[in-house]
Amino acid sequence: MNLDTYFSTPVWWDKLNIDVDAMVAFCHRLRQSDPQGNQLSNAGGWQSREFYYGDHPETLPLLNEILRRSRQCLKDFGYDGTKFETYFDNIWVNINQMSHYNRIHIHCASFLSGAYYLTDSDAQIEFYRNFQEQYTIESLAPVLELNAINAPKISYPAQKNHLVMFPSWVPHSVEPNPEDRERISISFNIRIRKKGTPL
Template structure:
């Protein structure tokens, strides 16, 4: 019998050619300038206060690479690329040490969210199916084998110089860091806006 799948959940990923070691040093300078940081989804880790494109020129090459790839997200969703474009909204740094993690959450009012990994880590980012769907699936009968149709969650590894991007409304979390090394990432939100009209006169 034929099988079609609809209402798919996109996740984009890529390996970047960025100086991750320089960004590592930037992240530590940012933490030294504000040791308290900001508490949002992190449990025991450090998150910077949010900042914006242009606030830290050291990150401009990275953010430009992310924005360039966000055009693919816009295209894959079928949006009008002639009249609309993506732009970088807020950005922040995450530093998780041993046993630190990030609770399940979503990013409101954005189009695409993502993470760039400054370091390698065994603590993966996890994405979750809608709870009502999963409850319905699991309450009918025992599942003998997990697959893309029935899985309650899926995960991506945190690999140095890799980028993961996903719809902002997709629930996600970060596993507890089981290693006594820092797990450093840069998170961001991307929005859509109408392009400014060019004066042809």
């Protein structure tokens, strides 16, 4: 019997060529300047207050690489890249110590969200299927083997100098950090606008 699959959830990833040590130093300086930080999805750990493209010139090499790749995401979704473009909304830093994690959440009003990892970590980012759909799948009968059609979640590793991007409406979380070392990432949201639209 033939099988077609539709309504897929894209996750893009790539290894970058960024000066990681410089970015780690930037993240530590940001934390020193505001030890309290922000409290949103993080359970423990430190999250910076949001900042924007151009606020910290030392981040521009990284942000420009992300922005360049986001144009491919725009194309993959079938949007007209001659009329529309991607641009950064907010950006923030996450530093998780041992046992810290991020609760399940989504990012509202954006096209793409993502994370750039400055450290290797066994604490993975996890993406979840729509909860109502998953409840229905599991309530009908026991699932013998997980696959792309029935899996409730999928995980991606946190690898140093790697970028992961995904649609902002996909529920996601970060596993508890099992190691006695920092898990550092820079997260962001990206939106779409018509070219020529002023900010």
